[in-house]
Structures are given as C-alpha cells and as structure tokens.
Amino acid sequence: xxxxxxxxxxxxxxxxxxxxxxxxxxxxxxxxxxxxxxxxxxxxxxxxxxxxxxxxxxxxxxxxxxxxxxxxxxxxxxxxxxxxxxxxxxxxxxxxxxxxxxxxxxxxxxxxxxxxxxxxxxxxxxxxxxxxxxxxxxxxxxxxxxxxxxxxxxxxxxxxxxxxxxxxxxxxxxxxxxxxxxxxxxxxxxxxxxxxxxxxxxxxxxxxxxxxxxxxxxxxxxxxxxxxxxxxxxxxxxxxxxxxxxxxxxxxxxxxxxxxxxxxxxxxxxxxxxxxxxxxxxxxxxxxxxxxxxxxxxxxxxxxxxxxxxxxxxxxxxxxxxxxxxxxxxxxxxxxxxxxxxxxxxxxxxxxxxxxxxxxxxxxxxxxxxxxxxxxxxxxxxxxxxxxxxxxxxxxxxxxxxxxxxxxxxxxxxxxxxxxxxxxxxxxxxxxxxxxxxxxxxxxxxxxxxxxxxxxxxxxxxxxxxxxxxxxxxxxxxxxxxxxxxxxxxxxxxxxxxxxxxxxxxxxxxxxxxxxxxxxxxxxxxxxxxxxxxxxxxxxxxxxxxxxxxxxxxxxxxxxxxxxxxxxxxxxx
RNA sequence: UGGGGCGUGGCGUAACGGUAGCGCCCGGGUCUUUGGAACCCGUGGUCCAGGUUCGAAUCCUGGCGCCCCAGCCA
Numbered sequence: 075x076x077x078x079x080x081x082x083x084x085x086x087x088x089x090x091x092x093x094x095x096x097x098x099x100x101x102x103x104x105x106x107x108x109x110x111x112x113x114x115x116x117x118x119x120x121x122x123x124x125x126x127x128x129x130x131x132x133x134x135x136x137x138x139x140x141x142x143x144x145x146x147x148x149x150x151x152x153x154x155x156x157x158x159x160x161x162x163x164x165x166x167x168x169x170x171x172x173x174x175x176x177x178x179x180x181x182x183x184x185x186x187x188x189x190x191x192x193x194x195x196x197x198x199x200x201x202x203x204x205x206x207x208x209x210x211x212x213x214x215x216x217x218x219x220x221x222x223x224x225x226x227x228x229x230x231x232x233x234x235x236x237x238x239x240x241x242x243x244x245x246x247x248x249x250x251x252x253x254x255x256x257x258x259x260x261x262x263x264x265x266x267x268x269x270x271x272x273x274x275x276x277x278x279x280x281x282x283x284x285x286x287x288x289x290x291x292x293x294x295x296x297x298x299x300x301x302x303x304x305x306x307x308x309x310x311x312x313x314x315x316x317x318x319x320x321x322x323x324x325x326x327x328x329x330x331x332x333x334x335x336x337x338x339x340x341x342x343x344x345x346x347x348x349x350x351x352x353x354x355x356x357x358x359x360x361x362x363x364x365x366x367x368x369x370x371x372x373x374x375x376x377x378x379x380x381x382x383x384x385x386x387x388x389x390x391x392x393x394x395x396x397x398x399x400x401x402x403x404x405x406x407x408x409x410x411x412x413x414x415x416x417x418x419x420x421x422x423x424x425x426x427x428x429x430x431x432x433x434x435x436x437x438x439x440x441x442x443x444x445x446x447x448x449x450x451x452x453x454x455x456x457x458x459x460x461x462x463x464x465x466x467x468x469x470x471x472x473x474x475x476x477x478x479x480x481x482x483x484x485x486x487x488x489x490x491x492x493x494x495x496x497x498x499x500x501x502x503x504x505x506x507x508x509x510x511x512x513x514x515x516x517x518x519x520x521x522x523x524x525x526x527x528x529x530x531x532x533x534x535x536x537x538x539x540x541x542x543x544x545x546x547x548x549x550x551x552x553x554x555x556x557x558x559x560x561x562x563x564x565x566x567x568x569x570x571x572x573x574x575x576x577x578x579x580x581x582x583x584x585x586x587x588x589x590x591x592x593x594x595x596x597x598x599x600x601x602x603x604x605x606x607x608x609x610x611x612x613x614x615x616x617x618x619x620x621x622x623x624x625x626x627x628x629x630x631x632x633x634x635x636x637x638x639x640x641x642x643x644x645x646x647x
Numbered sequence: 648u649g650g651g652g653c654g655u656g657g658c659g660u661a662a663c664g665g666u667a668g669c670g671c672c673c674g675g676g677u678c679u680u681u682g683g684a685a686c687c688c689g690u691g692g693u694c695c696a697g698g699u700u701c702g703a704a705u706c707c708u709g710g711c712g713c714c715c716c717a718g719c720c721a
Binding site: 158219222276318320404409411427609611632 | 648649650651652653654657658660661663669670671672679680681682683685713714717718719720721
C-alpha cells in the first residue's frame, strides 16, 4: 500500500506542481541518500531569441521542482555558439524570468565562463584515449556517420596517438587552422544504433568573436560536450530537459563517466508544452515579426513572454497554467482555453471593475433635469470588498453599448428595446421611449428614455425586477479611448494544418476600436495596469497609452452567455 | 526498414495490482445590481489482441498508431 508518503490526491506542496514522475525520481534519490539529499536544477536558455510560453513551462518546472524540494535552480546561459547569440537576449531573458516570478539569487552563470575548464576536460579526454582530432570535412563526417538503418564507418583519423591529438587540439586552440578544417570528436562507437554515439563532435573551430569572451577562443564546445560538464561544474543534481534530448542521454552519461565525475548529475526529460492556436517555433515567430504579420516581438497576440506581458496577462496566471497542465512524457497540445481560464481566474480576484463603452450609443434621459449631476457609489470588485468603492457621475446624457439595444429583440434578448425597462449599473432604471434614426441611413443614433427616480441606486421600493443591467458612462465625464481587441492569432487549433501556418492566420486577430468611452480616472493609470471592463472582459493599459490618448488591450473576454445563445439561435436557423 | 519515447473522456492530467478521480471545454439548472463570478447537476474514457492474477489502466507477450534522432544548432 502507500507507505512511502504518496498522497492519494497527489497534492504535493512547494513549487505548485502536482505530483509527477520527476518528483518520484527525486523522492527515490533522496530515499537512497543520493546527492546528500540535495536537489539542484538549472534553466539553460541559449541567448538567441525571446522566451515564450514553452520556455515558461520549462522555467516553472526547473524552478518549481527545486523550490518544492528546498533546492536551488541556477540560471545558466548556454552560450556555446557565438554566431547565433546576442547579448541583447541575455537582458531580455532575465527580465522575462523575473517577471514570471522566479529568482536565481547570485547564481547567474554562463557556459562561456567554463570555457577554460571545459577545454581542460577535453584534453583529459584525449589523454584518456577517449577523444581525437578528426580532419574529415563536414560533408565527409556526414557520409561516415551512416544512416538511421546503416552503421557508420570509422574516421581514418580515429587512431591518432594521444600526443598527436594533444598537439593538434592545442594548435586548434592556438588558431592555426581555418574554420571547419578539424574537430575534436569523442571516440565511442561508429556502429551504435544511436547516432549520437557515433563519435560525436565535441569542439569545432570557429573564428568568431564571442559576446562575452571576445576573441579569446576560436574553438567552441558543442552543446553535447558543454552541457553535462557545465551541470557537473555547478553541482546540478537533476538536469531537466525536453524529450528530444532523450537520445542524447547516453552521451551525457558517457562523458560524465569517461571523466569520472563523482556523483554525476542525472538528465531527466519531459514533454515540452504545446499550445493550440499559436506557434512557438523560433523560425515561425521570427517570420511573423519580420514580415510584419504582427507588430514586434512584444505584440500582444504572440505567445512570447514579452507579448503576454504587454497584453496584460498576470504572471501568476501563466504559472498556474504551467503547473496545472502537469509534467509528463506524453506529447500533447493544450487548448488555449485552459490558459484563458487561468487568466480569468486570477484577474477575477484582482482586477478593479470599471465601466467602458466600446461602441457608444447616445441615450438622453428626457425626464432628468438638464445640467444636473449626481454621483453613485459603485463597488470596485464584488469579489473583493477590500477593493472598496468609487463614485461614478451620472447626468442627463449618457452612452450605452450599441449591442445593448435592439429595436426588434429576438427571444432571450434581455437588454434594452423599445418600451422595455432595464437597470443602469449602480444608477437608475430607465425605459426606452423613442428611437432616433439617421434619416439617410436609417441607423439608430440616439435613444430617448425616461428614468424612474424611485429606482435610485438600482432598486425600486415596489421590488419589481428588470432582466438586464447595463453599463454606461456619463457623456460629460467619459474619456475617449482606443481599445485593441485581440483574438487568437490562428484560426485553426493547429496552425500548420492545411496550407501552412501563414494561410491559417486569423485576419481578425486584432480589431482596433476608436471612439470608445471609458470612466474618468483611467487616464492616470500606468501601463500594464489591469481592469475588468464590466460585461466585456479584462483589459490592460498599453504602453502606447498617454494621458491624452488612452489605449487599452483586451487581455481576455468575459464568458458571454448571450453570445452563446445568439450562436445557437443562428445555428438553429 | 536502426534506435529512443509515448498511447486514459473532445483537450490536459491522476491512479504505483483493488470503486477509473480532477481541471478545461461542452450541455442543463440555481443565484445574481456584470447574461461575469460562484454553486449544483449531467454527457463522455483506459489503442487492439492474447496472457498472468481472485482481481489489470497498471505486470507479461504480440500487434497498431503517433512523436523524436542522420548540424561542426541547442
């Protein structure tokens, strides 16, 4: 039975991650007394691009597992390929991880900090007869490697003496040879069914300045060589990575064994996170940005952390999402609605409610005194009484949402219609008496309504009920604003289905609404601040926003029961 | 056709030989000064075939399906 502390509900505390197979391995390691009971992980991004939701998952797992076990997680930039990396990303990546809510203390490391130690390890490998300098060209190495079904052939340089290998390797370092002319290879097994074990390249010559080490080096270690040894140098115990590195684990272990590293770190692979309706491949993201399909790396439609930050996603929501989708080895695609649910859950508790009319329709309250003004006390967040109340001005001329009025309402449409009475949130009951239309177009341009003074505050002494409560703004007080409505970037769950991802772009992923009217006071809010626009959804102040020109991003809509009913009605026809 | 992984409701994820549970989505309802939130109810699942066992999602065998690997990328 359950004797080892497994809880039936699997509710382990700590990193917020539910129980998972990695935690099981750690539990077993601790039970066996391995690593002195330590748990030490690392997040190893290559500084060659922006972090996205997939990285967020890795961050949550790497830092979360450490946290859950009272351990530490290092931030290590895996900067072993100077031709692809840029210091610009080093800053951006740190900012994104901090924003997500994780802290690496003073453990900011770079694989490039270890270049000298790594080089010494390489010489040691040569001295042990486990590595050799190979003069084959890149094309020849490929030919000699064999294929998935045929074994490879041994390089003619495979059996050079230790002395010759050492001499050649030192001269590689000294810069005596041109790029691509020679490499250092592990001497393993050219017939291995695992292609990674067919004498993999450990060092290549690249006369390229490195963003941190400058021109100190003209040979650079490969990922396969640098990674296990960097882990070992840092005292990492559990090196968590994604499934595609599973085939590299034998090589990871081979290097650690060949160099007789005591208490070698353990590589454990888990499935990367895939999200529906979006792309996370570096190539595709870059194409979207560079070819102008979106407005930049921080476009709120992108799944980059900078994009989600600009959109207004709370970092807690992203963490919650990564935690609740679990840690497994199963390839899966998570529906974006699950992410959106997390965003709503966090914002419902946190976001102040305000009224904003996105598509204004003027309403004149004919029996309300001209020039009069009164203020109503409205709660800032019914989920959180501590959020307090605010005073909202009411006057004779107000604006309501165009969608909240229908001249000829279908069944189950509860909002305003000719002769119908509704409540204005926090204010009065009004009844629509007259519809004013543009004589040329026939468009409704104004409603003339009467109010019931007895309904002050939103209730009447006779207790009669209305079926709808509408949000509104006072014409004299409201502030104009631009509102950017975002929708899924792709129409299909899988952007790659059919004619390729560009063909599936959602042409309506961004709708810019101008002439919106929001409650006064919002002009004083700093970018990033989140609100619930009553009955619409959650919105944040965009960095483009100024006191004079307010700009809001829709983070996510509220669930819309009427939209659902309307959809069913349309479908039934 | 070599090797490495993975198959549980529509989508995720639990179960550690003993009642297939949870979240999302979906459907219905209660409540509501947000058609929000909350709450209640519901539909629906162990890839297939054998085997072991009192008992199998779980162990074994064999299929089938999907993913990854032939960079001097990570």
